[in-house]
Amino acid sequence: DIVMTQTPLSSPVTLGQPASISCRSSQSLVHSDGNTYLSWLQQRPGQPPRLLIYKISNRFSGVPDRFSGSGAGTDFTLKISRVEAEDVGVYYCMQATQFPPTFGQGTKVEIK
Amino acid sequence: QVQLQESGPGLVKPSETLSLTCTVSGGSVSSGSYYWSWIRQPPGKGLEWIGYIYYSGSTNYNPSLKSRVTISVDTSKNQFSLKLSSVTAADTAVYYCARVFAVAAVFDYWGQGTLVTVSS
Numbered sequence: 001d002i003v004m005t006q007t008p009l010s011s012p013v014t015l016g017q018p019a020s021i022s023c024r025s026s027q028s029l030v031h032s033d034g035n036t037y038l039s040w041l042q043q044r045p046g047q048p049p050r051l052l053i054y055k056i057s058n059r060f061s062g063v064p065d066r067f068s069g070s071g072a073g074t075d076f077t078l079k080i081s082r083v084e085a086e087d088v089g090v091y092y093c094m095q096a097t098q099f100p101p102t103f104g105q106g107t108k109v110e111i112k
Numbered sequence: 113q114v115q116l117q118e119s120g121p122g123l124v125k126p127s128e129t130l131s132l133t134c135t136v137s138g139g140s141v142s143s144g145s146y147y148w149s150w151i152r153q154p155p156g157k158g159l160e161w162i163g164y165i166y167y168s169g170s171t172n173y174n175p176s177l178k179s180r181v182t183i184s185v186d187t188s189k190n191q192f193s194l195k196l197s198s199v200t201a202a203d204t205a206v207y208y209c210a211r212v213f214a215v216a217a218v219f220d221y222w223g224q225g226t227l228v229t230v231s232s
Binding site: 035037039041047048049050051054055058060092094096097099100101102103104105106 | 158159160161172174175176208216217218219220221222223224225
């Protein structure tokens with residue numbers, strides 16, 4: 001299985017300041033079809049996961065543009081340009097390039 | 113907008129079979145564009161993919177659970193179901209159902225989740 005490793009595991013952030021989460025995969029996530037199936041999910045406290053970003057950098061419907069994704073190969077980043085109170089929660093990267101789909105261990109974003 | 117809702121017993125005895133159903137509204141499990149998936153999350157821990165099913169009945173399971181998992185679909189009820197046999201305390205988790213947009217391999221809509229506790 002592909003192992004997804006996120007850093008940091010916890011990120012205290014001041015409201016209005018940026019936040020960045022890294023995700024590294026144990027193998028390249030480039031599929032034989034040329035796509036990279038790397039997604040980012042947000043899980044607010046007591047809520048189910050919610051899709052934010054898919055295929056590295058595509059924002060899902062309704063996701064604010066302060067969220068952005070980047071990266072390639074084995075290294076990926078989720079950035080929040082200006083953290084708002086509603087952004088508190090755990091963020092997961094996830095790969096679906098290789099079977100079985102696997103998730104990172106999660107990064108907790110909290111307000112300082 | 114598509115909505116998914118899990119249902120089933122919240123308490124299962126060790127060695128018995130966990131059974132959950134996901135009811136889909138605002139969309140059809142018969143759509144050829146999607147897979148229908150189960151994912152679980154032990155209390156305070158991360159996410160684990162269990163498996164998914166296509167409307168045709170074709171399935172894929174996580175190899176770590178494959179010997180104990182069965183996912184089925186009922187197109188007439190717009191539902192899909194999970195059975196996990198021979199459960200232990202390690203299977204205690206919140207179980208989520210989700211839709212997977214096949215072309216982009218994206219888990220785009222999730223149910224609220226249901227906590228299943230394995231205990232005698």
